[in-house]
Amino acid sequence: MVHRLIGTTLALATTAVLATAEEQQNALTIEDFKLEAILSSLLILIVVIWYSGSSANGTKAKEWVASHIVFLEQQFAVVGNKAEKTTLVKDGPADYFLYVTDDAMCNLATGGSRSDLVGWVFALVLSLFGYADKPADKLVMDVTLDKEMDKAFVFAILPKDTAQSTRDGRFDLKTFTRLADSPKLPSNLVVYTEAQKLADQILSTKVSELISNSPDFKSLIITSQPDYEQEKYQGDQELKFHLTGDLSNRKEMVELACLLPDVLGDLQLAADTKSKLKKNREELEKKAAKLLADERAEELARKKADAKKAEADRVKSLSPAEQRKWEEKERAREIKKSQKKRTKRS
Template sequence: MASLLVPPPYSLPDHYDGWQLSWKFLVFRPAILRVQACLLLALLVYAGLSLYGKTANARKADRFYSVVLPLFSQQFSKPTSGLVSDGPSDFFVFSTGRRAISSLHTVLALRPRHDLLQFIWQYLWSAYDLRYEPFDALTFDFTLGSDAAAATPDFIWAVMRKSELTVIRDQRWDLQTFTRTANHPGLDSTLSVMSEFADVTETLVKLAPSRDSTPLLTLISSALPYLRVFSITDQPEERPSASALATKSKRVILTFDLPDDAQGVNRILPLLEGTFALVDLLATGRVTFRPETRAKIRKIREDVEKTVKEEEEKEKREEVLEDRRSAKRKAEEERFAKLGAADQKKALERERKRALKKSQGKLVRKV
């Protein structure tokens, strides 16, 4: 076995007319190592591209952070944790210390420029699947404080790029479960509204949260072409357990294409600054809906919570039944293993006849 694993000794060719370097009994013949040289060159190129991609991602993240830091410093008493990297392509900033906002998670999920193979795979897959669009994702996740959440009515409302509808519906349980999609005349033709009821949309489009009284829809449209999703939700993004539904939080989530330069980042700042003002407005309790709308929203959530609980209980019952079946099969296998050869043969014959009789009974009933 060891001889199979050890490669055979290399024998130098008798005739070598290439360039060589010799010193005493040492001889270096480069032409013999062409394959190794190509592999080493490929490794160096890959390492160089990886380092370049990692540096490029870090530069993009630093450029973004330098633009938004003044706004964060203005809005938060504890403005940021600083730009923290979680690998070569993921960065985040945690901000806290502001009225009405429990925390703000700023997440940059950049393309894997450090991994040439994965980067090429993304390009090839996007050419095959036209719905797949790799991009540098920038997400602002506002979690409302307890007082602000109590003053804010339960609802889900979102504005998103139409090209994102299929992807977002697959990724966002809250939007898929509670909302319907519609166009709105106050929005760009590339955007759609996802809302539970028309009353929710009518109330929110009238809001002017910015200091200069710019309407919310105008702020959202000003972030084009970088905006992908602007959403307000009281439900989790992923399908929750029954216990998690009782501890849900209220959030405002914005997702963008990360701009390539500081000028692009400045394009999204008005909407970001308006979101801080929107949270303050929600915290005052002045954003309300008609009583019948609130009753419908409450009824829908009760029905969804009931459905989630029933599905969990059904899954638990199925798990218990499966455990019992497994235990029964294991006991039968152990009992069969203890039988002698003759008894095992008889048991197998009985099982064969039982299965044949059962299949014949099914055939008769079908006829």
């Protein structure tokens, strides 16, 4: 009896010891939260970078507007959104738009990639191999000119190192322009135009001076054609220009954007230049007309084939007597058709 009691006591003690050891083994420590701590820290870091980057972008954009607002208000009747009583319109953490209206509608995008650390690093790596521009604050001005302006042409000033790829990637530049002489511009820029005289007229104004004196200038594209090939050629659209550069407090880029509408409006194209522009469009219209005629011919041939097949299927469903009657009718129609052809020849 005593032995049984001792054995039972020892068993219970052993079970208690094992349970205590298991509890100690399963007790949570700070080491168990290492992964959660790392992920939480990364999340906090991302939020901090996003917020600080977004705030820095806003500050940069506001500084740019403050340095140019007086000049812009002298040039345009309306600067900013008067209805909402705001000058800048935020479009995401890195983009801000400034709308000005008068003879033209201009939208201006500013901002960098400070709020997107991963994107910034990725773009920086690609830029080292020439596949992307180095991350930087950029200025983009898009201006659509007065609808009553009767000018229609394509013209571009592009960086020499990326000019060919830019031209090949745009329908308007690839289709209408050729490389032109540009002695009034820095050697790192090239000009594409529909006519040399057109380039000479534009660059004989203050445009070439502002571009030459602006370290911020990147590119200028003036076009009345879409940048992508449409399913059906629709001719010239409203003349507009796309001006890009680095963001800074220098005045040349803003002056250039304000000068261009006047320069383009005052252009007096020579007769041979107009003839060249007209020829370029007539060639494209002929190609579009031929393409349309080919498409119509294909559609007509397809409809005839479908009708012939449907008739053959119908005849198969007829009785033998009805099929013989149909064949006789077809032979008579073919004979009559051949007789008409002989009559026309004679």
